[in-house]
Amino acid sequence: MAAVASEEIDILEKAKRMLEPDYVPSDDEEYMNEQQQQYFRMLLIEWKRSIHDAAEHTLQSLQDGPIREPDLNDRASSETDWGIELRTRDRQRKLISKIDSALRRIDQGEYGYCEVTGDPIGLRRLIARPVATMTVEAQEAHERREKISRDD
Known part of the structure; x- marks a missing residue:
């Protein structure tokens, strides 16, 4: 599980490096x-x-032949x-749908705002997890409710 999360972070970091290096969102700007x-x-x-490229590499490796x-x-x-x-x-396939959803939220002007409270999610959280849909507080509350309902 840690290796999967690490690979996901590596792909995100690679994507960040591909962007214009002289601009990073700042709290000094209008949100x-x-x-x-x-x-x-x-x-x-x-x-x-980047995810599609990695998947293509996997597919190519699978097509190269069976394990012998x-x-x-x-x-x-x-x-x-x-x-x-x-x-x-498969995890990354699911992540692509979250990326597509985030792109739709940008188009609709809803990106960066919590889907529960409507508050700004925050730049630091979005830079770390661009597909985030909730503030840290709302996410923690959601996870607590989920844990309680699982334990019942």
């Missing part, structure tokens, strides 16, 4: 001004492109690695 919206739009598009490890232990290890890789790609 969700045109330049910030453009920054997040480009970040989300680049992140999505002569040793059963090596074969089992290879199959486990492929299983992890495919689960990672």
Whole structure:
């Protein structure tokens, strides 16, 4: 699980490096001004492109041929690695739908605002997690309610 999260962070960091290096949203600006919206739009598009590139690489590797490890232990290890890789790609497929949703929120002028409270999510949170839909406080409350309902 940590390796999957680490890969997701690496892909996001790569997307950030592809953006214009001389602009980073700042708290000194008006919140969700045109330049910030453009920054997040480009970040989300680049992140999505990076995910598609990684998926294409996985698909190409799968098409290169079946696992032909002569040793059963090596074969089992290879199959486990492929299983992890495919689960990672499935997670990223779900992430793409969140990216598309964030892009729609930008188009509708709703991006950057909590879907629960309507308060600004905050630039630091959006830079760390561009698909965030709730403030930290609203997310924590949501997770507490989820945990309570699971425990019942």
